[in-house]
Amino acid sequence: MTDKYPSALLEKAVSEFSKLPGIGRKSALRLVLYMLRREDEEVDAFGRAITTLKHEVKYCRVCHNISDTEVCPICSDVRRDDTTICVVENIQDVMAVEKTQQYNGLYHVLGGIISPMDGIGPNDIAVESLVERVKSGKIKEVILALSSTMEGDTTNFYISRKLAGFDVAVSVIARGISVGDELEYTDEVTLGRSIINRTPFKQ
């Protein structure tokens, strides 16, 4: 049975909210009624933040990361190593790698990974512009940091082939057991990988 809303404006707001991923009509109603209890200015600020972002957002013309400027702060930071590119699927992944504080090179945001099931082919992701960056000659290493899934593997394979003719090292991030994992509960594929990719023990 569909809910009957006492107001068309309420109905409209709820249906807009429930279009968001992971938000059903019940949560949407809760969010909208929360909005109604807030001050006018707060609600306006909320609406404005979303529409302003949408209209004024830019993407770095070098790495395609989201940015307020033509070239993003990472690409224009002279203290960063501009001979290394870390290839990631999306903006969240840039943030995830940055958070580790273990990487000081540049990025390349593909905007997706090859997934025939979802109709995403090689031409739907930003591989050509990556090849162009490598072609410029300055890049020494490309690190593939994609998800450890079939789609990620496919994309890794495609990119590595595209870069095969250039004088650039192509590496993938290590796969193995997570820090804190207990062997007993690790799946066998991951454990197998971590044995094959074992590294010298450092004291």
Place this chain on the structure above:
Amino acid sequence: MTDKYPSALLEKAVSEFSKLPGIGRKSALRLVLYMLRREDEEVDAFGRAITTLKHEVKYCRVCHNISDTEVCPICSDVRRDDTTICVVENIQDVMAVEKTQQYNGLYHVLGGIISPMDGIGPNDIAVESLVERVKSGKIKEVILALSSTMEGDTTNFYISRKLAGFDVAVSVIARGISVGDELEYTDEVTLGRSIINRTPFKQ
């Protein structure tokens, strides 16, 4: 460690989203990035739906339910029994009762229940206007349909005292085991209530 966002506009939109109840910064980022993938018009429609609702929303001057008109569709519906008022805490509760299709009277939305812990006293909820409605003389029954909590009980008690001087029946919704409940798993207070409030068996 706080996340570092590549864009101030993104940061602003994420922080606005994460003010919503039950939405953390990670979900907020996911929602905002989803917005970025949608069309301009869709995002504008979203922003507009929220701000329009906030600016143009009205509350029925009779029952305080949310409404697009001065008097809500329920209060102005001549087919409804205007001698019975069902008292509820909020708008969601009106929708919940309506959904049962078991009630054909009017409503009165308190806008809260008495909760000293949350600083909500009798004067913060719409009891005076309920008394006024009863005073008008037309009302034969007031049904208290509040949550079965200490706050609900307190509010029931307060309202029933306020209405004590008037020629009106005051009832509360039945408390007992839920439809589909197994006795074995029902808490003893609820089960006790359902025995005390037993009703004649109808064949």
